[in-house]
Amino acid sequence: MQVHLIDGTYELFRHFYAVPSRKDDQGREIAAVNGVLNSIRALARDGATHIGVATDHVIESFRNTLYAGYKTGEGIDPLLWQQFPLLEERLRQEGITTWAMIDEEADDALASAAAIAAIDPCVERVLICTPDKDLAQCVRGNRVVQFDRRKREIRNEEAIIAKFGVMPASIPDYLALVGDAADGFPGLRGWGAKGTAAVLAKFGHLEHIPVDVAEWKLAVSNPRGLNETLREEWDNAVLFRTLATLKSDLPLFEHVDELRWSPADKQQR
Numbered sequence: 001m002q003v004h005l006i007d008g009t010y011e012l013f014r015h016f017y018a019v020p021s022r023k024d025d026q027g028r029e030i031a032a033v034n035g036v037l038n039s040i041r042a043l044a045r046d047g048a049t050h051i052g053v054a055t056d057h058v059i060e061s062f063r064n065t066l067y068a069g070y071k072t073g074e075g076i077d078p079l080l081w082q083q084f085p086l087l088e089e090r091l092r093q094e095g096i097t098t099w100a101m102i103d104e105e106a107d108d109a110l111a112s113a114a115a116i117a118a119i120d121p122c123v124e125r126v127l128i129c130t131p132d133k134d135l136a137q138c139v140r141g142n143r144v145v146q147f148d149r150r151k152r153e154i155r156n157e158e159a160i161i162a163k164f165g166v167m168p169a170s171i172p173d174y175l176a177l178v179g180d181a182a183d184g185f186p187g188l189r190g191w192g193a194k195g196t197a198a199v200l201a202k203f204g205h206l207e208h209i210p211v212d213v214a215e216w217k218l219a220v221s222n223p224r225g226l227n228e229t230l231r232e233e234w235d236n237a238v239l240f241r242t243l244a245t246l247k248s249d250l251p252l253f254e255h256v257d258e259l260r261w262s263p264a265d266k267q268q269r
Helices: 008-016 031-045 083-093 106-118 133-138 157-164 168-178 193-203 223-232 234-244 263-267
Strands: 002-007 050-056 097-101 125-129 144-148 153-155
Touching: 002 008, 002 031, 002 106, 008 031, 008 050, 008 083, 031 050, 031 083, 031 263, 050 083, 050 106, 083 097, 097 106, 106 125, 106 133, 133 144, 133 157, 133 168, 153 157, 157 168, 168 193, 168 234, 223 234
Parallel strands: 002 050, 002 125, 050 097, 125 144
Antiparallel strands: 144 153
16 A cells, blocks of 8 residues: 655645635635645545645744744735635545644654554555655655655655755755755855755764864865854754754554545545
């Protein structure tokens, strides 16, 4: 079997800006909700049998207590914001396993669900359905992959390395150094994508980067400057990595069969 884990927050945003407005009989905007549900039904028609959806019930999370600049819900269109609880309600009415996150984020739920599903010997492959670069850290070989449904593109471990220049396990370190504008942290001065990839491809994690730049032996334009910045901003680097590291130990379910779903299930539940 294959397990499809869907980023409901991403899907809701995507459909909100892609489909025409539509109101229900109570005057509520529901176009994005309908778009997400139709998308999941299409996934089931294409053969998906085990599906879980994670949403950000509130945008803020424990990470906001760690760093004041971390992303918030400020600026979200009210017509989009009001569809989050509607989506969660409709998903549950359809019998679709739904994780509406409050203290953690939807990405944490996806990471945790992928970790649980991946250890089940009955699972052939876990597809994390989002293009979000944070989730690249969860990819493992061909067993846990990212699936960009809009582009119809599957990214296994080889594809992640080709895209970022580092192993999936180094993605939190990579984001710590280059920054993540979507999540609201800037990274370190001078650490661009190319230099960061070159350093981490060799050393893997922040702690393994040697103080002596002579040991780097890498084609980076200013190794001494990068080294000095890392030493001066070490605490920020570790903090940003913490922000970028997804939780993978949330007890969301015990058995993969809890995620089994098909459109016909709506009549059975």
